[in-house]
Amino acid sequence: MNNFTFCNPVKIIFGKDTISKLSKELSNDSKVMIIYGGGSIKNNGVYDQVINALTGHKFVEFSGIEPNPHYETCIKCADMIRRENVDFLLAVGGGSVIDATKFIAAAALYDGDAWDIMTGKGKIIKAMPFGTVLTLPATGSEMNSGSVITKASTQEKFAFNSTLVFPKFSVLDPETTFSLPPKQIANGIIDTFVHVMEQYLTYNVNAKLQDYFAESILKVLIEEGSKVFENPYDYDIRANLMWASTWGLNGWIAKGVAEDWSTHMIGHELTALHGIDHGQTLAIVLPGVMGIMKDDKEEKILQLGERVFNITEGSNQDRIIKTIDAVDNFFQSLGIKTRLTDYNVGKETIDSIVKRFEDRNWALGEKGNITPEVVREILIKRM
């Protein structure tokens, strides 16, 4: 096991009817800004629950955070925060709204061009406090300190991470997910699945607990993912999926092990260039990463096959192929297509992505050997 240092201070308020507990988490004299997306929370009752819970508190609202949230939108929100003397933010939505709120929390107190936070040119030294009400299990953003933001004007999508942007609390009511469309459920399951794989499918460092925990999350996603579409109002299925998605990226399973975030990095480009859903891009890319990097990842792919998919027969090469197919098939079983051609993406896009990675001098993967040319191989394999 590798050395590590970590603290995750997020307070989780989990379960039925927990939005009503919001008031207790807020100071009476705070001025709160509720930040949300396109208005689905007004259709599913979550908005009303939040407003009811905030009775007696001062608040303003900012709506219109888009999927793959835009820097440009966040900057407008930060401007409004300063104008309105807001001192606490409340993100109500999925990972996009929460990621946006993290960036806004930092940008509102940042001197200079806040895009520098995303590129790494600037460093934040303070951020506004905020809480979240999660409505879409997927990103784990409700219990981590990372954020992914897109600059619409340049089609760039970057991530930043700072312990200053851990939520103070996150309210997770599984009932808020009953009304999600099937595609969003599927994308969320895939996002979580791939988060776990990126903290697991590298080389073996004999970190037994982390491996078992990662496999536990994958098993829950597979078991509940096969049932949720037929049983959309089954509370336990929703609760298990929501809790699994939080654990997929709250940081703990990554501690002491190697990581490979290449699938996310490549996927981000497909979203930035073609607007393909984040979960869909991951479903396209991951089987490619597994296939091209199968020698480096052999031991862990075999372990995944055996422990998660019960693949124990045949030569190592057979088992590796079967395991990659099992992952691909799982994504497809959720109704998500897994080939670039399914989304009308051709070779010119692959060239663009390779060029971007060359320009950034990126070498990805747990060993830093997923060079831009290897990225090309991965994407060609997924045509």
Add this chain to the structure above:
Amino acid sequence: MNNFTFCNPVKIIFGKDTISKLSKELSNDSKVMIIYGGGSIKNNGVYDQVINALTGHKFVEFSGIEPNPHYETCIKCADMIRRENVDFLLAVGGGSVIDATKFIAAAALYDGDAWDIMTGKGKIIKAMPFGTVLTLPATGSEMNSGSVITKASTQEKFAFNSTLVFPKFSVLDPETTFSLPPKQIANGIIDTFVHVMEQYLTYNVNAKLQDYFAESILKVLIEEGSKVFENPYDYDIRANLMWASTWGLNGWIAKGVAEDWSTHMIGHELTALHGIDHGQTLAIVLPGVMGIMKDDKEEKILQLGERVFNITEGSNQDRIIKTIDAVDNFFQSLGIKTRLTDYNVGKETIDSIVKRFEDRNWALGEKGNITPEVVREILIKRM
């Protein structure tokens, strides 16, 4: 899954040579009190590492915290803290030292008789900040807010819990455990194993992730427990055992599920009355709780047998008996005896314990149906 609210804010600093990082966690103008036990840290090099790490900091020392730490000793330490104007505590040791430090952190700032904190008559409203350097994996105290203290004068052993006594940080260097005597290693593994069982072996609430996580910890204990005695200097085995013991009682696997702490409650009495090691008492009691409560716990015992011990053949009753035997055999494989008669404890002790539970009006277990008379049955089964 049941509703829950939880936050675990402890910063973990895990790995080789991490004691040297202590200084960074302490403010330069703090006056630190190092709290430790009987001096084993002076033989295994940990004391020297801590003193080196504190170079440049003001500190005093308090030694002599006993196993099953005494209220009377803690009160002496709290008095010294007030005399010496100490403002930060550093526990260096195992669960006893850390539990004592938690009580001391509260007692030093408590107005009135600090034993009231343990009996529940008093409530703490503040506590001194403290960190820990763990040297004996077992109790999980390094990452939780609980503490168990014994009043020597009355042979009473009680637990208290307060979010005010979460450690600010805990340093976990697996190499500090290389020199532990086999009995302490075994007791630590059993303590962790039983912690997990008490958060798992109740009734099923369909909390899939929590169940898988609990089983993950049990599997690590069984796998590494079978190897650690033959390979005492294998770093990974020690690291896996240390990390598993922290997870056994950092709170997360208990969230959303039912709990049954009867084994610990009964075991505490055996320690209080006969001085039997905490781990040994648990090894005696748990198979009795499983046997007497097997109807209430049937579904989970079957699941434990199947997923952890690979027991899948025979009738449910056969599988339950095999699973209880597997647990008992695991404890014995660690060199720990599991019968009251092995420790010369007779029926008069059982009478005393039943009487104590009657006096306290205790009904234990996830359903509150482990009455004093059921406790008698459990203990008679373990003669």
